[in-house]
Amino acid sequence: MTRHDSIRAVTGTTRLFGCIASPTDHVRAPMIFNRIFSERNIDAVMVPVDIPTEQLSEVINGLKKLGNFKGAAVTIPHKLNLAALCDELGPGARATAAVNAVRFADDDRLLGDNFDGHGFVAGLLGENPTDLPPEQILRDKSILIVGAGGAARAIALSLAAQPISRVDVTNRTHSRAEEAVQLVHKLGGNTKVLAIQSNDIDFHAYDMVINATPLGLHENDEIPLDVNLLRTDCVVCDIIMIPERTRLITAAQRSGRPVHVGRYMLDYQVDLIGEFIGAYEKKSDR
Secondary structure: OOOOOOOOOOOOOOEEEEEEEOOOOOOOHHHHHHHHHHHOOOOEEEEEEEOOHHHHHHHHHHHHOOOOEEEEEEOOOOHHHHHHHOOEEOHHHHHHOOOOEEEEOOOOOEEEEOOHHHHHHHHHHHHOOOOOOHHHOOOOOEEEEEOOOHHHHHHHHHHHOOOOOEEEEEOOOHHHHHHHHHHHHHHHOOOOEEEOOHHHOOHHHOOEEEEOOOOOOOOOOOOOOOHHHOOOOOEEEEOOOOOOOOHHHHHHHHOOOOEEOOHHHHHOOHHHHHHHHOOOOOOOOO
């Protein structure tokens, strides 16, 4: 089967979905969903939608007017700002003040939710980059999250529900890390999640580090942390999906440390996103 043979023909009845980002060259959702649409014989297509941050509200209002635009996956840098534009938020979005999926309802309301936390934890347990049995991958582990945006918040909240020892959140702007941690405490009541200043980090103390920043999207991006500061058994995770082998992942692999790549976070939540945005419905109500 060729690349083009795997995509259904677009007709006048085809429902349109998007993957909202800026830039869009790193997104994987259109590739995954268009394959699913073809396999399940669903008359729909997903396209990348590159929206500059300052035009987000204007473009979203325009998309509401399109009769065949039904919903979208959402990624960097719009997860927080798009949540603020939603008329109703699901539990994952309320918990993180961020969305990674939006649905355009038939009454012009915009509905949003966030499945990143579920996707990351499920992907980690499912793919298991360690030599441990799945039930011990997170047990009593100390974890560092670098970044404090929508995905970082979702991951921190989901990890807090696991039998971990602690999760530390660090960010270049420390107040954002504190804000993310306060949100987790408020919603999860879990004091195992703490904000930490970058100059207070003891990298050797962690069993796992997670890059939840945009660093790695571009070839010339600086590496978010020096893997040589980590223990040799520390699991190095990235949530960047394209390129899959970011500079961080490559450096960790070359040093012999176990890695967990970003695509698994989407792979393990794709059906939740699809159901939420209405992508799997055969007929539309809108």
